[in-house]
Amino acid sequence: MAIKNSSILTREDYNQAQVTLGLTYADLAKEVGLPRQYLSEFRAGTRNLVPEHQRKLRNYFEDNGIVFEDSDLQKQGEAPTPATPPASRQAPEAPHPSLGAQIVTEYFFPIDNRLPGTVIESSMDFIETTDDKLIALGALKLGRNEGVFGIGEDEGFDEKTAEALQDAIMNMAAGYLVFMLTRGGWSSFTREQTDGNPVTLRDQLYQSFRPALEAAGLIEIAPDSLPGEFETNTEGEDA
Known part of the structure; x- marks a missing residue:
């Protein structure tokens, strides 16, 4: 999924990336080493993250398959590699021959569409x-x-x-x-x-x-x- 971005990481891009990867604030905070409250407030528009924190988030998203439209590859005229859909990812290597490894399907609960x-x-x-x-x-x-x-x-x-x-x-x-x-x-x-x-x-x-x-x-x-x-x-x- 390509996301247009004119700065390190805009609030809209952050929102799209987090939703695309299906991450909770707690999951993302643990991965990038930022307080969960920072992420929640940044997404809600009540906090501006410093460039260093924006860069941490963007690097994490790009490492996990998110492609931003202003990436260096596109600036050079090269087509970026699209993020691999979760359903088609390769199963991870098993830690031991006696153990199998497989892709786990993720499910999400429905939300009432009347809620803003x-x-x-x-x-x-x-x-x-x-x-x-x-x-x-x-x-x-x-x-x-x-x-x-x-x-x-x-x-x-x-x-x-x-x-x-x-x-x-x-x-x-x-x-x-x-x-x-x-x-x-x-x-x-x-x-x-x-x-x-x-x-x-x-x-x-x-x-x-x-x-x-x-x-x-x-x-x-x-x-x-x-x-x-x-x-x-x-x-x-x-x-």
Whole structure:
């Protein structure tokens, strides 16, 4: 895929290259050695990367098959080698004769086409941030109370561990809800009760995870609503 570029790496070229290679911010940050937040903010237009960082990204993209239209080969009038489609790449060499190696097909989940690009991006950022939190929580060592043979309301865990477990479960649930809503499933989930008083389990879940859904851009406060009244973000519904 050829990408037109008049500088080291424009924001639009970065976006196209990342999408083409199917990379998450976390994957790309690890490969090029830049903070994930830098990449997210650069793509969102809230940060300008220094030339050195732009060069790192561009070199990585070119090493992985992305061809920019202003490459040295084209300036010299030579046709660049197009990026090899993932489906036709050669399988890597097996590390041992007894081990096979094959190309793995990558799958992507569908996204509701009624969602505007800004909501999709903020939702994906939320999921990645939640993943980072879960990784950090998962590294915590379990702490248990002394005595009572590990029996009690917190099943023997100390207060810090019990809070970490609750936080991890809430983050996993929030990530799942955002995933489902971006797919277009559970469309009725964000319809709050008119009186604001939860009467079903769905209503209680909505109230509990409303801040997470707001952070993901999936619901927003209606500008002309009274406090506590929300509406689903359906911008671009007719697109």
